[in-house]
Amino acid sequence: MPIAFAMGVVGMVGMTYETGFRAAISLVSRLIIDTSQDYGLSVVPLFILMGLFVNKGGISRELYQVSNAFLGHFRGGLAMATIAACGGFAAICGSSLATAATMSKVVMPEMRKLGYSDELSSASIAAGGTLGILIPPSVILVIYGLLTETSIGKLFIAGIIPGILGILFYLVAVQISVYRNPDAGPAGRRFSFSEKMAALRGVWSVLLLFFLVIGGLYGALDFWPIHLTFSPTEAAGMGAMGAFLIALFRGSLTVRETLTVLKETAGTTAQLFSVLIGAWIFSNFVNYAGLPESLKEMIVSAELSPWLVITVIILIYVALGCVFESLSMLLLTVPIFFPIVTGLGFDAVWFGIVVVVVTEISLITPPVGLNVFILRSVVGDISVATIFKGVTPFWMMDIVRLLILVLFPWLVLVLPSQM
Amino acid sequence: MKSIARLLHRLSELPMLLAAATLFVLMVLTFADVIMRSTFSAPIEAATELTRIAMAVIVFSALPVISGRAEHIVVDLLDPLFHRAGVERVLDGLITLACGVLLVWPALRCFDLADRARSYGDLTEYLAIPVHYITWFIAFMTLITAAAMALRGVVTLFKPDLLGGARD
Amino acid sequence: ADINLTISSWLPPAHPINVDMLEGLIDMMEQATDGKVSGEIKLGLAPPPAQMDLILDGAADITILFNGYQPGRFIATKLIELPGYQGSAEAASVAYWRAHEQFLAKADEFKGTKVIALTTHGPGQIHSNKPVKTLADLNGLKTRLGGGVSADVGAELGLVGIQVPAPKVYETLSSGAADAVAMNMGERLSFKLNEVAKNVYEMPGGFYRGAFAVLMSQEKFDSLPDDVKTALEEKVFGEPASKMMGIAWDKSDDDARAATLAAGDNTIVTASEEDQAKFAEMAERVRAKVLAEISDLGIDAQAAHDMVAETMASYGK
Numbered sequence: 001m002p003i004a005f006a007m008g009v010v011g012m013v014g015m016t017y018e019t020g021f022r023a024a025i026s027l028v029s030r031l032i033i034d035t036s037q038d039y040g041l042s043v044v045p046l047f048i049l050m051g052l053f054v055n056k057g058g059i060s061r062e063l064y065q066v067s068n069a070f071l072g073h074f075r076g077g078l079a080m081a082t083i084a085a086c087g088g089f090a091a092i093c094g095s096s097l098a099t100a101a102t103m104s105k106v107v108m109p110e111m112r113k114l115g116y117s118d119e120l121s122s123a124s125i126a127a128g129g130t131l132g133i134l135i136p137p138s139v140i141l142v143i144y145g146l147l148t149e150t151s152i153g154k155l156f157i158a159g160i161i162p163g164i165l166g167i168l169f170y171l172v173a174v175q176i177s178v179y180r181n182p183d184a185g186p187a188g189r190r191f192s193f194s195e196k197m198a199a200l201r202g203v204w205s206v207l208l209l210f211f212l213v214i215g216g217l218y219g220a221l222d223f224w225p226i227h228l229t230f231s232p233t234e235a236a237g238m239g240a241m242g243a244f245l246i247a248l249f250r251g252s253l254t255v256r257e258t259l260t261v262l263k264e265t266a267g268t269t270a271q272l273f274s275v276l277i278g279a280w281i282f283s284n285f286v287n288y289a290g291l292p293e294s295l296k297e298m299i300v301s302a303e304l305s306p307w308l309v310i311t312v313i314i315l316i317y318v319a320l321g322c323v324f325e326s327l328s329m330l331l332l333t334v335p336i337f338f339p340i341v342t343g344l345g346f347d348a349v350w351f352g353i354v355v356v357v358v359t360e361i362s363l364i365t366p367p368v369g370l371n372v373f374i375l376r377s378v379v380g381d382i383s384v385a386t387i388f389k390g391v392t393p394f395w396m397m398d399i400v401r402l403l404i405l406v407l408f409p410w411l412v413l414v415l416p417s418q419m
Numbered sequence: 420m421k422s423i424a425r426l427l428h429r430l431s432e433l434p435m436l437l438a439a440a441t442l443f444v445l446m447v448l449t450f451a452d453v454i455m456r457s458t459f460s461a462p463i464e465a466a467t468e469l470t471r472i473a474m475a476v477i478v479f480s481a482l483p484v485i486s487g488r489a490e491h492i493v494v495d496l497l498d499p500l501f502h503r504a505g506v507e508r509v510l511d512g513l514i515t516l517a518c519g520v521l522l523v524w525p526a527l528r529c530f531d532l533a534d535r536a537r538s539y540g541d542l543t544e545y546l547a548i549p550v551h552y553i554t555w556f557i558a559f560m561t562l563i564t565a566a567a568m569a570l571r572g573v574v575t576l577f578k579p580d581l582l583g584g585a586r587d
Numbered sequence: 588a589d590i591n592l593t594i595s596s597w598l599p600p601a602h603p604i605n606v607d608m609l610e611g612l613i614d615m616m617e618q619a620t621d622g623k624v625s626g627e628i629k630l631g632l633a634p635p636p637a638q639m640d641l642i643l644d645g646a647a648d649i650t651i652l653f654n655g656y657q658p659g660r661f662i663a664t665k666l667i668e669l670p671g672y673q674g675s676a677e678a679a680s681v682a683y684w685r686a687h688e689q690f691l692a693k694a695d696e697f698k699g700t701k702v703i704a705l706t707t708h709g710p711g712q713i714h715s716n717k718p719v720k721t722l723a724d725l726n727g728l729k730t731r732l733g734g735g736v737s738a739d740v741g742a743e744l745g746l747v748g749i750q751v752p753a754p755k756v757y758e759t760l761s762s763g764a765a766d767a768v769a770m771n772m773g774e775r776l777s778f779k780l781n782e783v784a785k786n787v788y789e790m791p792g793g794f795y796r797g798a799f800a801v802l803m804s805q806e807k808f809d810s811l812p813d814d815v816k817t818a819l820e821e822k823v824f825g826e827p828a829s830k831m832m833g834i835a836w837d838k839s840d841d842d843a844r845a846a847t848l849a850a851g852d853n854t855i856v857t858a859s860e861e862d863q864a865k866f867a868e869m870a871e872r873v874r875a876k877v878l879a880e881i882s883d884l885g886i887d888a889q890a891a892h893d894m895v896a897e898t899m900a901s902y903g904k
């Protein structure tokens with residue numbers, strides 16, 4: 001069943017119970033009309049477009065080549081290179097699914113050629129792909145920002161350190177995997193210094209785009225007399241245009257291919273928006289029924305300690321993340337938990353990053369892990385069970401990372417506080 | 420029957436082309452707005468409302484197409500259960516049909532809301548474009564989406580062989 | 588209470604509209620009906636331009652509109668937004684209600700709903716992150732305007748319009764994507780302008796004002812018992828509620844002015860006599876344009892304007 005309709009119907013029935021059919025159908029219609037014209041949401045298609053254009057320029061392969069040149073000669077080196085390349089791709093792509101799908105086409109054949117186990121190779125892509133929503137740009141952070149009226153620019157900047165931390169922890173997870181099964185990831189050849197330098201030259205466009213988008217959001221592109229500062233939508237538009245020009249400049253874009261990219265983006269946008277509208281309908285019902293206030297009152301009257309509450313909320317997220325589709329999980333829970341969490345004095349930006357990290361975890365935990373599913377469908381001859389098995393050390397490292405971010409909020413907040 | 424399915428498939432390219440073109444315009448518009456503002460202190464004042472209209476056009480041009488092609492984000496824990504029982508196709512057809520039928524009510528209400536916007540004379544801020552044109556477009560495309568889903572549901576139930584050849 | 592009305596609002600929780608005005612309305616209704624009627628504020632049911640639909644379709648019983656968010660729909664009520672009136676928000680809100688009764692209601696711009704209060708915020712001023720000392724400094728300033736008459740005035744002043752929703756004002760100003768915002772003084776507190784727009788350029792009487800309307804579902808009102816209806820009509824709806832809201836606006840302006848002066852690094856520059864005279868000419872052009880629009884609705888716009896000016900000038904004297 002399409003998730004958008006599932007949530008929409010439940011929300012609609014609930015609203016009818018609360019206010020009657022005429023009011024409910026009217027609210028639903030208004031949401032259909034208004035959500036599709038929400039200015040803030042225009043970043044969604046533009047960031048998707050940027051990722052697809054960049055990919056047309058062959059960047060995913062170059063990212064992999066440079067990571068491989070530096071990491072390939074270690075045991076499990078190709079898997080580590082995959083993680084690093086995913087991290088790099090995440091810096092220009094706002095979606096975890098797209099990151100995983102894109103990288104799988106490039107690296108899966110290479111790892112198989114070198115005799116990597118399907119478990120490790122698929123797991124490193126599925127896990128590495130989750131970085132797409134933490135390292136900016138990020139569609140999920142945009143939606144969190146819009147839902148909670150938190151600065152999207154600050155959220156993006158806040159994602160950088162936890163994202164780098166994520167890369168490091170996944171590298172550890174790769175090492176754990178090859179330690180337990182040394183045959184899973186044999187070492188590749190060592191690259192010469194000049195080969196490494198040559199590979200590095202391929203990634204200038206990623207760096208350029210990343211600094212354009214993030215620098216513009218940060219307000220750091222100050223070339224007197226021109227001072228470039230972007231709103232998130234503008235950053236996405238500049239990124240998309242930049243990626244388009246780079247792909248064009250590299251001669252890897254025909255009119256037909258441009259059209260394909262545009263159509264694919266439009267299709268994905270429509271998919272995401274129907275989920276958004278469905279979830280909005282549902283959360284409107286939750287809001288109408290006064291659930292967040294009741295919960296808040298309950299917590300206040302029980303005098304629970306803030307740390308207990310946040311622990312329980314995180315545990316709920318991890319549990320929900322096992323069985324829920326990630327975007328819907330976020331859309332359904334944030335309107336309920338956000339007022340409670342900020343009411344207890346926690347930082348809105350910090351909570352946004354925590355929510356994204358639990359969303360990342362949800363993408364790779366069984367039984368419903370969208371990144372695992374997408375990999376299964378792109379690779380074809382591999383079972384979901386195999387990927388889930390291989391990915392276990394990765395989400396365990398995610399839990400460790402989550403713990404660290406909860407215990408040391410400074411890691412999240414130090415960069416945005418400079419803005 | 421086959422040729423009708425093929426015709427529908429071909430027809431569905433039209434709204435996708437509209438969505439693609441609008442998206443490209445949106446990208447260029449955003450770029451131009453930033454450049455104009457940063458270098459000449461002369462932003463395109465109507466950029467915001469044009470962006471909003473462009474978004475509605477992109478989403479609601481593509482929506483009927485992805486709905487007719489069954490490309491909605493679907494998550495189903497119970498799928499394997501029904502797969503074994505062999506009722507997967509029937510269930511899929513019924514759900515798609517139901518989604519299409521359920522969508523008719525909001526679609527019709529959107530027409531009412533468009534009408535209301537017209538009767539109050541609502542305009543966009545800078546370009547004074549009548550708001551009801553946009554609302555009407557959304558209503559119309561929602562109705563087309565409803566029809567596409569209902570049709571796909573019916574075809575899945577009674578003529579599943581058509582889905583393979585030319586994806587409606 | 589026997590009757591609990593759902594009041595929809597789209598403003599930030601701590602905004603004076605919620606904590607002073609809508610809560611104030613609830614208090615007034617409770618007192619007038621001996622507690623039979625009360626209300627509950629619901630935030631975020633729908634975006635600002637959809638508020639009237641909530642009332643028309645029964646999704647909420649009462650809501651508040653900012654008329655400027657719906658260009659094309661509200662022409663007659665632009666009357667109260669015009670520059671040139673002198674006086675408090677209280678005086679303006681009372682005058683607005685009286686002008687509505689006598690002249691503007693004819694245009695039926697709130698059709699299908701019951702208008703229970705009309706109000707306008709205090710004088711709208713320019714808050715900027717760049718120093719503004721004279722009227723000429725406003726030329727080319729990238730400014731967030733709220734729609735309605737503020738857009739017409741902005742065009743006269745040479746402001747470059749930036750469209751962002753109110754909650755994004757802080758971010759837009761702090762990033763430098765906009766230079767200024769046009770708002771009444773009180774919003775300096777609601778939107779933390781003391782941090783990102785440290786300069787206020789103030790025109791006595793304001794560059795413009797902003798019209799709000801509080802609406803009730805006609806259906807809901809009709810369904811109330813007769814004694815409740817009478818009590819509400821006599822003691823709450825209309826001038827009493829409008830006046831209460833105006834007083835709350837004035838209080839928020841005073842609070843914000845005190846906070847701005849106390850902030851130390853904020854400055855309030857009042858327009859020089861010369862610039863006031865220059866702006867009066869601009870205001871005259873805006874007035875002529877808007878009054879012509881209102882006249883086209885079949886309303887004696889000049890008489891309505893004179894009545895508002897007169898009421899405000901003599902208010903409380």
Ligand code: NA
Pocket residue numbers: 089090091092093094095131132133134135136137138
């Ligand atoms: Na990303």
Ligand code: NA
Pocket residue numbers: 321322323324361362363364365366367368369370
């Ligand atoms: Na999961």
